[in-house]
Amino acid sequence: MKKILLQISLLFLLASCNQYKKTNFESGILWRIESKSGIESFIFGTIHLYPRTEMELSENVISKLKECNILALERDITNQAEQQKFADFEMPAFFLESYGIIIEKYGDELISMESELMEKAFQSEIDLTGLESTDEILDIMKKVRDIEVPKNAYLKDKILSDYQESLEQYKSESIGQFYKRMPKEMGQEITTMIVDKRNENWIEDIESLIEKDKIFIAVGMGHLGGENGILNLLEKKGYGIQRVE
Template identity: 25%
Template sequence: MKKLLCSIALFLTGFGMLHAQDLEKSLLWEISGNGLTESSYLYGTIHMTCDASLGTDVQKALDDTKLLVLEIDMDDPSMQSTMMKGIYMKDGKTIKDLVSEEEYVALSKFVKEQIGMPLEALANVKPFFITAMFYPKLLGCPVQSYEEALMKVAHEQKEEVLGLETIEEQLDVFDQIPYKDQATDLLRSAKDNLAYDKESFQKLNKLYGNEDIEGMITMMEEDKNLTSTKHKDKMLDNRNKKWIDKIGEHAEKQPTFFGVGAAHLAGKNGVIKLLRKAGYTVKSVE
């Protein structure tokens, strides 16, 4: 179960993509204007990587700010216990309610082979989070996290770490997305033994390495996963819109470094364009 929680925590920090146009290839953006006396910074992370080393430009932005704000407060000591309460389906639903008997047998074999756990032990876990357990295997290397790297710097600088939303709010997204659609995505992963997922993950990481936030969005629009296409409003848009006022509030109080999944940066309803719409100047840091 600890492995499950670690996978979920990493995956939650960067899920979902959406379409955009005309934004530079950059992961680091400066936020100014609209009454701000000092600049804040917005940085796009990726939830799992082989190398989470921070560039000199990112380090300088961290040095120039006084607060780190991630999607969720990963310093919260209650995060793990809260997560445990939110990963389970409501109303007594189980995986068996979402798939046929034949599909259940295939899933049981797949889960056992991939993570060494019987599916019965995960019977009432939301299907999305069962899928998330496989993702560290897609890298082919020990998993590193940009969020952890950012937090390390914040701790060294004795700065506070906060979140734009609560872990409860993130987990609630997967009650809004039908469990049946989540199960469909899980079955797709099982049917080709993660072949599609591995190919997609490698492509996504390459785009991220090139800081191509628009390419990432386009790729995910064409993805086979229902959670990131059919339900992109729940995965991204609605959350982005809620974050804008909170970003402004933090930035007004002190220069702040915001670290969110790179998926949230671009798009009509991406954080960059929403901040500009709210009156802020947001420009790439090259």
């Protein structure tokens, strides 16, 4: 009798361990998502601006995009009125300074990865949507403007060094390490607001999308890794997540 009880206990223990087994989300920028209704979608981590001499959008990513019916970016950037509202907004000084220095350094070499994806989507007659509205992101940016960043955040050499490190981490698909770096560069409060909180806000929209159609989700790679990353949040909700090599 004791032997039978021990075997039953071991079975329950093993089942419990398997139930809480987590996927390693430290590396990988392209992932397959299986919805609860059995529909296959993909989530891809982007780097918003990159020098054309450093890398290119892979054929593997393009092929997975073409398998889908909708491209979901962080926000829909095809609406001209919304784009003008975004352009007229006074962004936090840290972001303006950082992008200004990067643009000054790389100039015409810089490519928008989101624009590339949009072009491929239009060519394949794939619909476009956004995970948040312009007003939602601007409301967050208004709050970010009042938050103090680390004292060395505005140093030109540091901004360029951090950007180059980001490029290298993108090439090696080190999403976990990239996420861990962000609080050191921007501070924990800003990271929480522009990454963690937005991830939480997006999850319900992502669930709604992937249960209805084949979706290609493309968001900054900083949104993928970490305990509060989209990949971990989706897995915790019971979705099948698998890295696409």
